Amino acid sequence: MTEKKRTTIILFSGDYDKAMAAYIIANGAAAYDHEVTIFHTFWGLNALRKDEQVTVKKGFMEKMFAKMMPRGADKMGLSNMNFAGFGPKMIKGVMKKHNAVPLPDLIEMAQDQDIKLVACTMTMDLLGLHQEELLDGIEYAGVAAYLADAEDGKVNLFI
Template sequence: MSEQKKTTIVLFSGDYDKAMAAYIIANGAAAYDHEVTIFHTFWGLNALRKDQQVDVNKGFLEKMFGKMMPRGADKMGLSKMNYGGMGKKMIKDVIKKHNVTELPQLIELAQEQEVKLVACTMTMDLLGLQKEELLEEIDYAGVAAYLGDAEDGNVNLFI
C-alpha cells in the first residue's frame, strides 16, 4: 500500500509511566513515517498543562480540580508503586542513569516530529482547563474528530 500509515492514541491516563509509553509509541510511529495523533482526554490532559500557574477566571469546583491535578507532565505520578512520589523519584533516577528520554522531552520530540497533539474540548470544559493553561501549538477537538482519525488508523490504542 502506498498510503501513509496512521497511528492514533487516546491518552486518558494521567500517570507518568503510561504517558511515557504513549509518547514512546507515538514517537516511534512518527519515525516510521506514520501520521500520528494523540487525543488527550480526562486525566491525560494534565500532560499538556504548562508547569507554571496561569491566572484565569474559574468557578470553585474548577479551581479545586486545577489544584488537585498535576501541573504538567513532569509532575505526574506513577500508576504503580508511586509511594507518595518515592517510586516516581526512583523512576526518574533510572531514566537519567540509563539515558532514557524524560516525559517532557518526549512531548517536545513529538511536537518536532509533527505528532498531532489534541486536547479533548469536552473534558477540558469538565475539568475547568482553559487554553491559556495548556501548551502552545496543540489542537482542540472532540470525539468526532478523534473517530475520523481512528477509523482509518492502522494502530489505535487507548492508554
C-alpha cells in the same frame, strides 16, 4: 501514490509511566513515517499543562480540580508503586542513569515530529481547563475528530 499509515492514541491516563509509554509508541510510529495523533482526554490532559501557574477565572470546583491535578508532565505520578511521590523519583533516577528521555522531552520531540497533539474540549470543560493553561501548538477537538482519524488508523490504542 501510497497512503501514509496512521496511528492514533487516546491518552486518558494521568500517570507518568503510562504517558511515557504513549509518547514512546507515538514517537516510534512517527519515526517509521506514520501520521500520529494523540488525543488527550480526562487525566491525560495534565500532560499538556504548562508548568507555570496561569491566571484564569474559574469557579470553585474548577479551582479545586486545578489545584489537585498535576501541573504538567513532570509532576505526574506513577500508575504503580507511586509511594506518595517517591516512585516517580526512583523512575526518573533510573531513567537518568540509563539515558532514557524524560516525559517533557518526549512531548517536545513529538511536537518536532509533527505528531498531532489534541486536547479533548469536552473534558477540558469538565475539569475547568482553559486553552491558556495548555502547551502552545496543540489542537482542540472532540470525539468526532478522534473517530475520523481512528477510522483510518492501523494502530489505535487507548492508554
